Amino acid sequence: MNEKVIAMKKIRWGILSTAKIGVEKVIPAIQASTHSEVMAISSQSLDKARVAATKLGIPKVYGSYEELLDDPDIDAIYNPLPNHLHVDWSVKAIRAGKHVLCEKPIGLSTKEAEQLLAAATAQPELKVMEAFMYRFHPQWQRARQLVDEGAIGNLGAIQSFFSYYNVDAANIRNRTDVGGGGLMDIGCYCLSLSRFIFGAEPRRVMGAMLHDDSFGTDYLTSGLLDFGSGTSVFTCSTQLAPYQRVNILGTTGRIEIEIPFNAPPDQPCRMWLQTNGKLEEIIFATCNQYTLQAEVFCQAILDNTAVPTPLTDAVDNMRVLEGIVESARSGSWVVIS
Ligand SMILES: NC(=O)c1ccc[n+]([C@@H]2O[C@H](COP(=O)([O-])OP(=O)(O)OC[C@H]3O[C@@H](n4cnc5c(N)ncnc54)[C@H](OP(=O)(O)O)[C@@H]3O)[C@@H](O)[C@H]2O)c1
Structure with missing residues (x-):
């Protein structure tokens, strides 16, 4: 060190x-x-x-x-x-x-x-x-733990949604020259969380993308990730009412995360866990997920240990993202792993 x-x-x-x-x-x-x-x-x-x-x-x-x-x-x-x-x-x-x-x-x-x-x-x-x-917010740590412990039975499906409305031509999200577009900006979260919760890479993916005529960027993208043991579907958009939600479904229960991505730093967050017909509300104390991220990153430096999200994960997420784009172009499934 x-x-x-x-x-x-x-x-x-x-x-x-x-x-x-x-x-x-x-x-x-x-x-x-x-x-x-x-x-x-x-x-x-x-x-x-x-x-x-x-x-x-x-x-x-x-x-x-x-x-x-x-x-x-x-x-x-x-x-x-x-x-x-x-x-x-x-x-x-x-x-x-x-x-x-x-x-x-x-x-x-x-x-x-x-x-x-x-x-x-x-x-x-x-x-x-x-x-x-988002991965450092306790709500995601808990979701992953619940799934791993079998709290919702066998994981079968994930449904995620992330949107906002932004038609400012100068914004980096609406510029192809700087890597803009809905999939790059927010769809990447839907891919990341699906891989995080399944703890695996999808075998194949399918995508559909709509592009803005003047910006050239995708303003609405939907995708389907086939993990073999289950699927994940998502929609992201830069031109729909602002909304975000994630549902994780297993054979005996489900988890719903109210504010999955932009968890507010000034109020508690909520998750619902439904098991065998019983609905439980889980409240997470107010915290700042960016501060938690800085804490774990600094700790890895100070202890000279691996960072919690290795760079290979970033490469794998990019591979899935590219698969969605390729599928949207070809109209066919794209094999990932
Ligand atoms: N994790 C999250 O919650 C989160 C949320 C929002 C955004 N992001 C990510 O953070 C990044 C920045 O997003 P943002 O919305 O904050 O961007 P932004 O306000 O547009 O800032 C980007 C900055 O990059 C610099 N820059 C250098 N070359 C540029 C170029 N060719 N065009 C535009 N800017 C250029 C400029 O800073 P100077 O003029 O000072 O050099 C500019 O202010 C993106 O990768 C985005 O995906 C993450």
Whole structure:
């Protein structure tokens, strides 16, 4: 283990860009975590970096991402750049000797994700993780535990839905040049949670995608994942009323998660467990899933243990995502594993 890290017991973070998700949610959540110190923020514009730093109380600012990576006082990078820059800048960060927490989806393709995996594998002393924060919320830990313990019998089906309405042409979600689209932005959660709860990869997948005429991005995508022992169906959309819900069904019961993805940091969350006709409401105390994510990531660095979500999981999720796209194009099943 790095002696400097043991002595200070705090991971010194640097932030790539003034992305909205960072400034509004993830940076304050990292700052609230036990072993973190957000030391620097970078931006293409020094002015934007200064504004964000002042708002969030970050001591150092940089007018380029390169300068941040050159800073020897930074241990870990949080990368919330648009999707097309995830792999590129995460690889640069690894080569600069930094641990990396990178936003979802990990990249634009399986091939790209594998490039990141190769870079991370070449420097095993560094921790690299895709920021699927939902997995660290106790409601998902509990859902997985209940399924594994057989609380709902044999797992048979998962149904997930994630939507919002956003027709801002400038938003990265509506731009093909930066890896936008509903499947990349939110459908990736539906794939991730299905693989997490089944604890397996789908054998084959099918997808249907509708594209916006002017943006060129998919605004409504539905998919079917065949896990052999059961199936998962999902719909995601960037142009439907905002809604999110997950249902997990087994032979003797079901689990319903009320706010599966954007679990609020300021109020408790609810899950319903129905077993043999009895309905139980399970309440989860208020918590911030981004802070929990920062805690486990820092702990892995400090203890030099594996991150809870390995990069291979990110590669596997990308493979399923690409399968959905390919199926939507061909109109046929696409074999995954
Ligand atoms: N885990 C979650 O809950 C969650 C939620 C929302 C988004 N996300 C992910 O976080 C990432 C950022 O999303 P966001 O909505 O926060 O994005 P955003 O506000 O549009 O920010 C992206 C930032 O990237 C920088 N950038 C560099 N090159 C760019 C380019 N060619 N076009 C646009 N921006 C560029 C800009 O920062 P500077 O000008 O400062 O350099 C920009 O502010 C995405 O990967 C998204 O999937 C995750």
